[in-house]
Amino acid sequence: MSTQSPRASFSGSVTRQQTVRAYLHRWAETAGAQLLVVDPMGDDGALSEAMAGRGVHVTWVTSTIDGLVEFGRTDPHAVLLAPDAPGIAPAEFVGAIRRHGSPYVIAGAVDPSGAESREVGALILAGASAVVLRPYAAPHLWELLSHAPRSLAEHxxxxxxxxxxxxxxxxxxxxxxxxxxxxxxxxxxxxxxxxxxxxxxxxxxxxxxxxxxxxxxxxxxxxxxxxxxxxxxxxxxxxxxxxxxxxxxxxxxxx
Structure with missing residues (x-):
């Protein structure tokens, strides 16, 4: 008869979950698809963890200047860009990265039909293919990424x-x-x-x-x-x- 306490069992379960999460992050970083997020609100880790489970590694930066650096370093499958990202103008950023390839660009917006509509429209004209609401929900984002020219599901x-x-x-x-x-x-x-x-x-x-x-x-x-x-x-x-x-x-x- 097992004498393992409920607390020990729970602790073992938590440790296993942490190990699996760490593994998925390592897998996504080394062999997964690459998603570059340029958004000044910063990453609380939730999106990165959820996308890692889908084989997607998230690199999150808070300015378009840093975005250009990471774009060159990671060659991302897709780029998620907030219209209020500081640095060079977001529409100019989209134009710059598209001159070096054809990444799938998604515009992030709190309310694309409201005050942000002009900025989101500028991103669409510059080459963005879709719009996603902030804060970002992994299932909705995954659905959009599934339509990217470079397949993500294979990862x-x-x-x-x-x-x-x-x-x-x-x-x-x-x-x-x-x-x-x-x-x-x-x-x-x-x-x-x-x-x-x-x-x-x-x-x-x-x-x-x-x-x-x-x-x-x-x-x-x-x-x-x-x-x-x-x-x-x-x-x-x-x-x-x-x-x-x-x-x-x-x-x-x-x-």
Whole structure:
């Protein structure tokens, strides 16, 4: 009979949730779509966390000057711009970034039909494709981003053969059946292998995916243990091979 107290159980649940959130942020930053938000109201973290779960990394700056710097650094899939952002005029900012590509630009507004209508109209004329209300709601923003020329959904959903991994739902399905209670490390391992499939993922890259940049990272035997467990969960739907001296690869079972 378990003697674990409700408090200990709750603490463990909170720790797991925090670990999953940290993982999703790391995933979105390294392999996800990039969204640049230029808005002086600042980020309280809620939007960044919600979008990370959808495979989108949010870079938030408060001026168009900083926006130009981050645009060049991140090459974002989409740009969300508030019409009251300080620096160069927002419409001029849109014109400047569109001269260096065709990002999907969304104008943010408190009331686009009211006092801000002229500023929002100027952004539309400059090249903005949509308008979203502030404060930003992740589901509405995701719906708009789904229509961007550069697909964002692919960063939340991966599919290799019969295996479908969805970061938004934190789920893995094999032949349509969900793998229940998949541990976080095995989820991270599968995601890393699927991103590169059928290519090889090195041991160092797997350590980065599973343990980040922590100084005390385990060796190859621990990775091999997680690979063995993952193989059994996939029930032969894919082959996870050890490539000696290089790393691991995942390929769908041809049968």
């Amino acid at each position: 939340a959903r991966l599919e290799v053969g019969p295996i479908v991994l969805d970061a938004t739902a934190y789920s893995v399905r094999v032949h349509g059946e969900r793998i229940a209670d998949l541990p976080l490390k095995e989820f991270e391992l599968l995601r890393a292998l699927m991103l590169r499939a059928p290519g090889v993922v090195s041991d160092d890259e797997l350590r980065d995916a599973l343990w980040g940049t922590a100084s005390s990272r385990p060796g190859g035997n621990t990775i091999a243990m997680h690979v063995t467990r993952l193989r059994s969960r996939l029930h032969g739907a894919a082959v996870v091979r050890r490539i000696r001296g290089r790393g691991y690869s995942l390929t769908p079972d041809p049968d």
